Amino acid sequence: MGIAVAVAAPAGAQRVAAGKPISADLFGIFFEDLNYAADGGLYAELVQNRSFEYAPSDHEGWHPLTSWDYLHEGFAMGSLSVESAAPLHANNPHYVQLKIENPFQKGLGLRNHGFDGIALTAGEQYDFSLWARVKSGAAVPLLVQLQDAQGKVLAEATLSAQAADWQQYRATLTPTATDAGASLVVLATGKGILDFDMVSLFPKRTFRGRANGLRADLAQSIANLKPKFMRFPGGCLTHGDGLDNLYDWKKTIGPVAQRTAQRNIWGYHQTTGLGYFEYFQFCEDIGAKPIPVVAAGVSCQNSGGSWKIGSTGQQCLPLADMAAYTQDVLDLIEYANGPATSIWGAKRAAAGHPKPFDLQYIGIGNEDKQTPGFRERFKLLYDAVRRQYPTVTVIGTVGPSPKGEDYDQGWAFANQLSVPVVDEHYYEQPKWFLANQRRYDTYDRSKAKVYLGEYASWGNALHNALAEALYMTALERNGDVVQLASYAPLLAKEGHTQWKPDLIYFNNTAVVPSVNYYVQQLFGQNQGDTYHAGVVTPPAGPSADTTAAASCVRDARTGDVIVKLVNLGAQPQPFAIDLTRFEGLKTMATQTTFTGARNAQNTFASPRTVLPKTTAYKISKRFTYSAAPYSLTVLRVRGKR
Template sequence: MKIPAFLALIVALAAAAPTKAQSEAASKPISADLFGIFFEDLNYAADGGLYAELVQNRSFEYAPSDHDGWHPLTSWDYLHEGFAMGSVSVESAAPLHATNPHYVQLRIENPFQKGLGLRNHGFDGIPLTAGATYDFSLWARVKSGAAMPLLVQLQDAQGKVLAEATLSAQAAGWQQYRATLTPTATAAAGSLVVLATGKGILDLDMVSLFPQRTFRGRTNGLRADLAQAIADLKPRFMRFPGGCLAHGDGLDNLYDWKKTIGPVEQRTAQRNIWGYHQTTGLGYFEYFQFCEDIGAKPIPIVAAGVSCQNSGGSWKIGGIGQQCVPLADMAAYTQDVLDLIEYANGPATSTWGAKRAAAGHPAPFGLQYIGIGNEDKQTPEFRERFKLLYEAVRAKYPAVTVIGTVGPSPKGEDYDQGWAFASQLHVPVVDEHYYENPKWFLANQQRYDAYDRSKSKVYLGEYASWGNELYNALAEAVYMTTLERNGDVVQLASYAPLLAKEGHIQWKPDLIYFNNATVVPSVNYYVQQLFGQNQGSTYHAGVVRLPTGAPADTAAAASCVRDAQTGDVILKLINLGPQPKPFAVDLTRFKGLKTAATQTTFTGPRNAQNTFDSPRTVLPKVASYKATKRFTYTAAPFSLTVLRVRGTR
């Protein structure tokens, strides 16, 4: 008997529509913290970068061990205006603080009205904006003579005075003096001048110039535009203060969080493993505060009782290799790690919680994760020290999730041994790293599908596809859909490195490039931003049917997640090929969806880049879109499209 056409249509639709059981089987909860950021003081990311201080070498602590040819007066010029007579020297006999041992002494024999002093050139010049306000401060001590008048100026590159203030140093002991300066003109590469215009001997230290406009108006804060670019990624977490930076270049260079808190003049500066200097003005309090300001969970990384295995350039002849904290000292080192957690989470009445409160944050920061180690060589000495630290944290702070480490590569000896060790200890999360070419990311889309869900979860702490062309970014986007698909085992993921300053780039590719005046987000940045701004709570398989030939067609990928807070369904469609590709979408399983949707497209030529000369070559474009229960979306060549279909909770 022939079935009427309308009945046949009903039967066909019923067969096509997924049952409730099928829909539930095709969906799963995924990590609420999946996409975040990793900050390391590499490529001048901190001093001269995110940290808003404009004076370079403000406390005269630069040394040849920081960088070849550096010394305590690097970035400073000695000025003796007109016929002024005197001398300048760097002293250490009676410093401002024992942790800040060097200061400058000016001996002014005859100022001849114009004065004698110093000029600072900042980091590639001091950028000044007409009408903006800048906070100047220094610490001074009058060693001999009467009160010492000081003339403070902001000058442009030709020496024209754009702002000035006068101060009077009077105390025989160290005292801080302040002034506010407002330039009358803009200068891309200005300088700060401090002149003593009286007769006598004067000591100076911690000479500082800060824009009043910092991110969120924070004192000792961050560069506003650069911090905002990071905030716009909507990261769920931030890993800091670095990877290699954390375990340092030898034991004497381990990153000690306790030396980075408190008054900035009492913090300990030290050489940077990447070959320059860190003032630690951007220290642990500022890291935690920034995480809170941008809504990112903090993930501090501490050394696992060993230094970087590449210490002293051990890949070369003569390197010192991995050094280990002596076992006799591990109890004290372990206590430092426990104290860090108390600093973050302890009440204001606790020893370290009180220090956080004294810095202006009585409430705990709510630390949930801590990383122990970074890409460490899986030696018996490393394992012994990691186990001590891991067990101590787990015993005292069971609610804090420890993240272990499995080496610098997606495979190999350290990877295999690291995973075996993590499984033996039941470490909850391990940190994988890999930098590979785009082909690797496309060929490894099933990497996490086969991971044992009963073992440690994964933090993909560092990854990038060796390039800042659109093709690289889209290859990363393809891979990020697999991270969403495996968001039950991949708990966290962050591109690396985050920042790079023009003229000081030590590692490429990077996510955000900048100079003193401009912030240039790479094309990779916009992929990270689109995923970061469109994170979901559950992953839904089978919603999008890939173009013919997929999944063998590795140049196409898609994912579907739903945001539990808004009810929105979010589709990410990637076409890495040179021709348009259709994606068939079936939303019939979802209840409460509206037809209103937002379409964000990110597309351009395969080799397109955002550069300082052309910073807006490729940008996301947003438009409205009308979604139906079933539809086909044709994706442009070399594109990432995000369709956000409005829903209800």
């Protein structure tokens, strides 16, 4: 169970009884571009298919002009085509060409509908840009408008495309009215031939004001979880749908017009506007340690639609290509941690971040089928990282389930290599979490630590969230062997969800945290670095082992003692609390309760059905607390550092 540590306190300081050191990085988040989490979600770009790279391979029926309408206002005459000769950049091969024979004053052009419409707020500023070149030799005037659903102009600007080579043109638009279903219109109002690409509309107010940044309200809801780490860019997304779909971090950095878009394994498109630089920057902005995950030289075993149990579509990179791929992984670490004078550190510095990102963890593989091909390639990568970057902790993988062949073989392989941390995943019914509270009590502390990288109870009702809370008290109790844990998936867009349940639901104008979110938030905001057994005695009785649980941790940074109580039963439950081992505690504490009807949910129609409520609470050295039915309670007792 770990080593009890007693700390000698200086005179006048709080005396702390022996506690078990636990991971200071225990609760964090996992971001995957699933459920339109990136484009149309966290990434603040408002134009869909901005570079005309959509294709049928991304999604059935899609093409380079998906989300665009061709406009020939009034009696304007001309034509539109998608071209690929001499593109803006080889990684961005398609663009639109307009031939304007007669604009008849109103002009020819395109309308973009955004992601289910473009949500605008009156008085807010929006940065418009596009790349264009003039093929006719004469300047081509442009009219840029934001229009509501009825065609009323909410904002407009005029530009003049003049250069024969690709050039970026910019304008700032300030709509006069709020509209959730607006569109962007770009019209050429003079004769000529005009090529244009990378049509963009960004709210000026992004999270932390970052250029090419994140949607402010959605990013803030993530920041409010107070995660200690963030795993990205995905799970299945990372190793992709076949070898040609492996996530290549190098194609996601640098100027956005030079990044390589590709299909998403979840059935849509990735612009990679939200790329590795933005992921690292977001981690830094919210105080979360970055945990990038790279493919282990193999594709997802579900590639090609092989989703049946026992089947595998796993493809392996040829061994002849593994040296180059291994170098890509080492270059990623240099990109994050290398000095600005190094090759890849210089690229980070050129993006505006000369200081290293302090990468401490890297994941290799995700739920991979434990084949000989996987194991051979994982070992090559693991040995190379350990040899060149011994201070970076490698996280391995032991399959998609809490038991079974991949789990057993994965653990055996991890122990054989002495992998320091392995990534366990499981999605289960609430009763599984209740029945498995003791899962980590018997894990061998001398072997690999655990990253519980993906877990959730199947549902977004309060009893699901409380089953997770109950299980999280067990993660705290076993925080010496469970080093990291993250609920999954994180985000889901209304009308575009491939996986449920999820932590945060959103549309273009609203963010609706689930009840599960508030459980994660309460644990995230109340983390500790030592666990103290015997402080809380849960209620006795035949159901106590499964429906009631508690934990006590201490935060050394603040000196606070934090007690969490979970009651998943239909009746109030008494918890006996004994704080006599701690000296110097204040008598006033904060009490945060999260409770409601068993099946209560937060929805778009009723987003505030169940919310935590915080009040002052006076404590004694010994007292009994009656926890409400279907509740999570957090008592935070102020102490001295």
